[in-house]
Amino acid sequence: MNMARVISVRDLHFQYDDGTIALAGVDFELAAGETVAVFGANGSGKTTFVLHLNGLLEGRGAIEVCGLPVRKDTLQQIRQKVGIVFQDPDDQLFMPSVLEDVAFGPLNLGLSPDQAAARARSALEKVEMIESQNKAPYHLSAGQKKRVAIAGVLAMDPEILVLDEPTTFLDPPGQRALVKLLGDLPQAKLIVTHDVELARSLAGRAVFFQKGRIAGQGPTERIIEQFHWSQEEYKAC
């Protein structure tokens, strides 16, 4: 199957101000409509890597998103194409009402208030949160906040969704609902997670980060076995 590449990363390096080398030569590709899980131990460079995909961090190397190089002059277009859902929804929800928060991105894209409100309502319907549109975000449960945070990104109509630990703070029913929601979305997805079951449910391919490099990539099940990343191994302990 020959699918168009939506993300292409070549030899990406990044070092934090304190001298920590977070990325040491990452090569990666993502095809349109594909879902890839990103595994790796804490501090292996996963989150640093995804923050490069819409220019939030600037490393050494080449990144292209839908054929556009990630540069200062393309950042606004790139940020419309790559929607990042952060681990803690409280970082993302800052407007006084759910509707205003979801409309924040479309308004920044230059849409009129009416168009932005229509986009926001449509995104809230997709995540089944339209009933809460007039509520204040801090009155929502953790699962609801996560849904609204996803709606805030969907309202920008991105071609790629990047989700950083999407099941954090969610109870099992909330996790199941999230899997169903993500499975129904047509965008290419990159899911940074420790949740093996989530990856099994959604991702056909996985990459494994180790010391700032991709140490292995391939079908999700093979990567889980290769790096002993399954929670089922608890039972053997």
Place this chain on the structure above:
Amino acid sequence: MQHVVLERWSRGSSFLHQRDPRVKILALLIFLIVVATTGPNFELAGICYVAMLVAGVIAGRLPMAGVLRRAAVVLPISLTFAAISWISGEPRRAVLLMEKSYLSAWATLLLVSTTPLPQLLRGLEMLGAPGFLLMVAQFLYRYLFVIAEQAHRMRIAGLSRGGKFRPSGGFRAAARAVGVLFVRSYERAGGIHRAMISRGFEGRFRLLSQPRFGASDAAFVCVAAAPPLLAALLTRIWA
């Protein structure tokens, strides 16, 4: 929390809620100037001001007792200055100070209880207030909750390990806790900033609804401004 109640009130649909925020801000400004500049013969004018504020609470469909109680939050601050005036041999001035500060707090509360914060900030921006200052105000308001939750979690974590959060615990422990809270809030601010720019934020807030100035707003500002101005004028003539 105090601001949760105010926010719930501000999301009402009364006549006062529906007015353009700019006219409400202007009416408040006129009211505050008139109250502050009313002379020592305050009784007649004071009755008029109280009547106006009572009418405002009724028009805004707000709970009277709740409004009166919350307006009293200003009294401990003005009490200090009133006490100084009293000790200096000016008891009349001390009483006036308390009366004026309470009425001013009541009027301000009426504005924030009938205007959602984004609209209030938008109204201030349209009247020429600095945008950067207003942005800081908006963030401060929103993240009070996050910081309060953070402080609550730290307190629970401390209590669960045998910590005692009492005034007798000393300033040292309190200062450490505030320091940690500051660092955590700073980290949170970094996360918020990343989330904002990843959704295309370029330094200016855009709102879904823009205030619209209508005939009823013009009538409102006239009706709201006339009584205090008239009362102040009569007081001066009377004096």
